[in-house]
Amino acid sequence: MGDATVALVERALEGDRRSIAKVISLVERGGERARVAIQMLHPRTGNAWSIGITGAPGSGKSTLTDQLVGKLRAGGTEVGVLAVDPSSPFSGGAILGDRVRMQSHTSDPGVFIRSMATHGHLGGLSLATPQAMRVLDAVGKAWIVIETVGVGQVEVEIAGHADTTVVVVNPGWGDSVQAAKAGLLEIADVFVVNKADRPGVAETQSDLAGMLELSSRRTWQPPIVRTVATTGEGVDELFEAIVAHRAHLEATGDADARRRARLREELRGLVAAEMLDRASTVSSGPRFETIVDEVARRVRDPYSAAEELLLP
Amino acid sequence: MGDATVALVERALEGDRRSIAKVISLVERGGERARVAIQMLHPRTGNAWSIGITGAPGSGKSTLTDQLVGKLRAGGTEVGVLAVDPSSPFSGGAILGDRVRMQSHTSDPGVFIRSMATHGHLGGLSLATPQAMRVLDAVGKAWIVIETVGVGQVEVEIAGHADTTVVVVNPGWGDSVQAAKAGLLEIADVFVVNKADRPGVAETQSDLAGMLELSSRRTWQPPIVRTVATTGEGVDELFEAIVAHRAHLEATGDADARRRARLREELRGLVAAEMLDRASTVSSGPRFETIVDEVARRVRDPYSAAEELLLP
Numbered sequence: 001m002g003d004a005t006v007a008l009v010e011r012a013l014e015g016d017r018r019s020i021a022k023v024i025s026l027v028e029r030g031g032e033r034a035r036v037a038i039q040m041l042h043p044r045t046g047n048a049w050s051i052g053i054t055g056a057p058g059s060g061k062s063t064l065t066d067q068l069v070g071k072l073r074a075g076g077t078e079v080g081v082l083a084v085d086p087s088s089p090f091s092g093g094a095i096l097g098d099r100v101r102m103q104s105h106t107s108d109p110g111v112f113i114r115s116m117a118t119h120g121h122l123g124g125l126s127l128a129t130p131q132a133m134r135v136l137d138a139v140g141k142a143w144i145v146i147e148t149v150g151v152g153q154v155e156v157e158i159a160g161h162a163d164t165t166v167v168v169v170n171p172g173w174g175d176s177v178q179a180a181k182a183g184l185l186e187i188a189d190v191f192v193v194n195k196a197d198r199p200g201v202a203e204t205q206s207d208l209a210g211m212l213e214l215s216s217r218r219t220w221q222p223p224i225v226r227t228v229a230t231t232g233e234g235v236d237e238l239f240e241a242i243v244a245h246r247a248h249l250e251a252t253g254d255a256d257a258r259r260r261a262r263l264r265e266e267l268r269g270l271v272a273a274e275m276l277d278r279a280s281t282v283s284s285g286p287r288f289e290t291i292v293d294e295v296a297r298r299v300r301d302p303y304s305a306a307e308e309l310l311l312p
Numbered sequence: 313m314g315d316a317t318v319a320l321v322e323r324a325l326e327g328d329r330r331s332i333a334k335v336i337s338l339v340e341r342g343g344e345r346a347r348v349a350i351q352m353l354h355p356r357t358g359n360a361w362s363i364g365i366t367g368a369p370g371s372g373k374s375t376l377t378d379q380l381v382g383k384l385r386a387g388g389t390e391v392g393v394l395a396v397d398p399s400s401p402f403s404g405g406a407i408l409g410d411r412v413r414m415q416s417h418t419s420d421p422g423v424f425i426r427s428m429a430t431h432g433h434l435g436g437l438s439l440a441t442p443q444a445m446r447v448l449d450a451v452g453k454a455w456i457v458i459e460t461v462g463v464g465q466v467e468v469e470i471a472g473h474a475d476t477t478v479v480v481v482n483p484g485w486g487d488s489v490q491a492a493k494a495g496l497l498e499i500a501d502v503f504v505v506n507k508a509d510r511p512g513v514a515e516t517q518s519d520l521a522g523m524l525e526l527s528s529r530r531t532w533q534p535p536i537v538r539t540v541a542t543t544g545e546g547v548d549e550l551f552e553a554i555v556a557h558r559a560h561l562e563a564t565g566d567a568d569a570r571r572r573a574r575l576r577e578e579l580r581g582l583v584a585a586e587m588l589d590r591a592s593t594v595s596s597g598p599r600f601e602t603i604v605d606e607v608a609r610r611v612r613d614p615y616s617a618a619e620e621l622l623l624p
Contacts, residue, residue, distance in 0.1 A: 035615045042613040256608075263614070264604050268595040270618035275587035283580040292576050296568075301354035302442075302575070303347040306582035 005036045012139055013044070017112065020139055024114055027131035030273075038131065041138035048080070048137035049246055050144040052162030054187075056178065057150050059168045060194040063229035064238075065147045069105055071239045072143045080136030081105075083115040084125060084158055085149040112141065127273060129158050130266050151184065160187035161262050163255060164245045166238070168192045169208070171200035185215050188222050190241045196226035196234065220248055282309045317348045324451055325356070329424065332451055336426055339443035342585075350443065353450035360392070360449035361558055362456040364474030366499075368490065369462050371480045372506040375541035376550075377459045381417055383551045384455045392448030393417075395427045396470055397461040398437055424453065439585060441470050442578050463496065472499035473574050475567060476557045478550070480504045481520070483512035497527050500534050502553045508538035508546065532560055594621045 005026070011019035023041075027034045051068070055061050065081065072079045105111040116125060116132060129146065136144050146162055148155035159165050167188035169178075191212075193204050205224050212222060223241045227234030249255035282288065291308055294300040300308075317338070323331035335353075339346045363380070367373050377393065384391045417423040428437060428444060441458065448456050458474055460467035471477050479500035481490075503524075505516050517536050524534060535553045539546030561567035594600065603620060606612040612620075 038615050039613045042607075043610045046610065260604065260608055263607055264600075266614060267600075267604060267607065267617055267621070268591070270614060271595055271621050272588060272591040274618055274622060275591040276584060279580070279584040279587040283583055288576075288579075292572065292579060295354075295575055295579065296572055298355045298358065301351045302578060302582060303350050305579055306586055309579070309583050310586060 002032075002036055005033045006040065009037050009040045012135070013040075015139065017109070020112060020135065021114070024132045024135050027135060028116070028128040030127070034131065038134065041134055044138040045134050046137070048133070048141055048144045049164070050133060050146060050162040051242060052159030052165040053145060053147045053168065054151060054155055054159035054165070054184065055168030055192075055194075056170075059170050060229045061147055061168050064168060064192065064194055064227060064235075065145055066105070067227075067229055067232050067235040068238060069111060069145060070232075071235050072145075073105070073108065073110055077142035078110045078140055079105075079112070080133075080141035080144045081111065081113045082129065082132055082136070082144065082146045083113070083149070084129060084146060084155065085115065085117050112136065112139075125154055126157060127266070127269050130161070130262070151178075156183055156187060161265075163249065163258065164189045164242050166190045166192055166242070168194050169204065170195045171198045171204045185211055189220065189245045190238065191222055191224040192227050192234075192238060193224060194227045194229050197228045197231075201226060219252060219254075220245065314344075314348055317345045318352065321349050321352045324447070325352075327451065329421070332424060332447065333426070336444045336447050339447060340428070340440040342439070346443065350446065353446055356450040357446050358449070360445070360453055360456045361476070362445060362458060362474040363554060364471030364477040365457060365459045365480065366463060366467055366471035366477070366496065367480030367504075367506075368482075371482050372541045373459055373480050376480060376504065376506055376539060376547075377457055378417070379539075379541055379544050379547045380550060381423060381457060382544075383547050384457075385417070385420065385422055389454035390422045390452055391417075391424070392445075392453035392456045393423065393425045394441065394444055394448070394456065394458045395425070395461070396437060396441060396458060396467065397427065397429050398464060398466045424448065424451075437466055438469060439578070439581050442473070442574070463490075468495055468499060473577075475561065475570065476501045476554050478502045478504055478554070480506050481516065482507045483510045483516045497523055501532065501557045502550065503534055503536040504539050504546075504550060505536060506539045506541050509540045509543075513538060531564060531566075532557065 008019055008026070009023055012023045023037055027037055053061050053065055053068075062083075069079050069081060106113065114132065114136075116128060133144055133146070144162075146159060148159050159167075165187050167184045167190070169191065171193060191208055193201055193208070205226065208224050212224075223244070225234055225238045225241050227238055229235070246255075249258065288309065291300065291305045295302055295305045320331055320338070321335055324335045335349055339349055365373050365377055365380075374395075381391050381393060418425065426444065426448075428440060445456055445458070456474075458471060460471050471479075477499050479496045479502070481503065483505060503520055505513055505520070517538065520536050524536075535556070537546055537549045537553050539550055541547070558567075561570065600621065603612065603617045607614055607617045
């Protein structure tokens with residue numbers, strides 16, 4: 001099994017798309033094969049820049065992602081896309097609703113698109129996403145775009161774990177208030193007011209600017225970019241804003257600090273998942289039943305029973 | 313600290329109310345003192361019969377509990393009451409909203425009333441409630457009534473872990489449908505249609521009876537009791553239904569089987585909480601930072617880092 005995994009990862013590193021897809025499935029699932037794969041992939045990572053794109057459903061994130069991928073590809077480098085939907089049970093090959101829009105890139109061998117959904121994976125998408133990013137990074141994608149479907153807690157967390165987080169809103173007061181409520185103000189490195197051909201765009205922009213001034217910002221002041229994703233208007237400016245944010249993080253050393261913080265969270269998640277796995281292993285079987293019996297007969301108390309179960 | 317805990321538990325076992333309250337706080341918090349206390353208390357448990365009372369807010373649970381406590385006290389035995397509110401941050405001495413109704417019993421030394429709310433306790437109320445029940449059992453309460461404030465997941469789970477679970481609904485079709493939706497049909501040993509002086513009581517009762525027939529029931533068919541808690545009407549019948557259920561469980565041996573199942577769940581919870589505690593301990597400090605650094609420098613991969621952190 002170890003050898004087959006090694007061979008599969010080698011084919012992925014040579015750029016074979018089917019193998020890349022299989023390796024992502026494998027690291028999503030976790031377990032021994034994931035260990036082998038990550039061990040091979042991890043030393044080859046650290047070159048990709050990740051962009052998280054989040055915003056309410058219907059804000060035009062998918063169309064914007066599609067346009068942005070076109071722009072990133074124009075630079076000649078390869079792009080990986082992770083479409084993350086915690087509300088969907090389908091992962092892997094399944095095409096999420098809006099993914100059809102990305103068809104403009106499905107025939108481009110320089111673009112790898114992957115949908116991710118809630119899985120059996122212990123720790124869920126929060127653990128699986130960094131592993132999938134690691135695969136795309138190692139196989140040579142220079143840009144990784146992580147598009148989340150909604151603005152739920154998991155999605156905001158995942159999008160916020162990118163190097164540059166883009167928050168998409170639409171014209172209309174309500175939307176900017178919602179953004180603040182959902183904690184998007186805190187994680188946004190770049191704001192996009194998409195559908196900027198609609199009325200109310202100036203008000204939304206000034207609302208956002210006002211809220212950003214009130215919030216305790218660090219050295220980087222998030223720019224607010226107006227786009228019309230359906231026509232491509234403003235996509236160049238969005239790309240420039242992302243590049244400027246990247247240059248800022250790299251100049252200040254914040255890029256490394258942020259990646260370090262993400263790594264810390266990831267390791268905490270892996271450790272907790274492993275511990276819960278062990279807890280679940282000792283919480284069944286004949287030894288467990290014997291100890292339950294002792295507690296029931298009151299020759300042992302529950303705390304010492306838990307301790308006994310946790311002895312190696 | 314161990315000696316002080318032993319002395320405190322001894323005073324609680326002698327019936328000192330303030331000490332009982334302190335011991336409950338102590339086992340709610342968990343940790344070393346809880347271990348010492350539970351070790352002393354556990355061998356003295358197994359005599360109390362616990363009654364869980366759940367239902368939507370406003371269904372009259374508190375008034376019914378108040379009446380039921382009066383009925384239980386009439387038998388001459390002592391009663392412990394746990395009022396569980398997962399939505400409240402206040403625990404211990406705090407009187408929950410409806411608790412004022414229980415004032416009729418606060419001067420009765422044979423009734424011990426305790427409110428429990430979400431705490432810092434790892435594992436929350438699901439872990440803390442069995443410990444508090446254990447204290448009340450050990451200090452000699454023959455009946456323990458656990459009243460939950462709403463019908464949230466935690467509350468249903470807690471009420472369902474009593475020896476006899478009473479589900480309170482009101483006249484009106486919607487209420488019985490809600491009961492089915494919330495999973496109350498599965499956990500109810502006795503149904504109460506409270507506010508039975510209102511219109512629609514016969515329909516609600518036949519709706520419930522119909523739904524109970526459809527659901528896959530075991531040997532016990534949950535009776536449906538009509539009450540008017542404000543006047544005390546039907547409380548004798550409720551008490552008789554509880555006594556009948558107890559007699560049934562004791563005759564069939566199901567009482568032991570159910571307690572064994574609860575114990576199993578409790579042990580699983582204790583083991584998981586302890587594992588998460590250990591995970592959190594190894595996920596900070598200089599050793600953790602060294603390992604994060606190694607992963608960041610790519611001399612170590614995240615999985616082997618997690619393994620290394622989990623070595624003793």
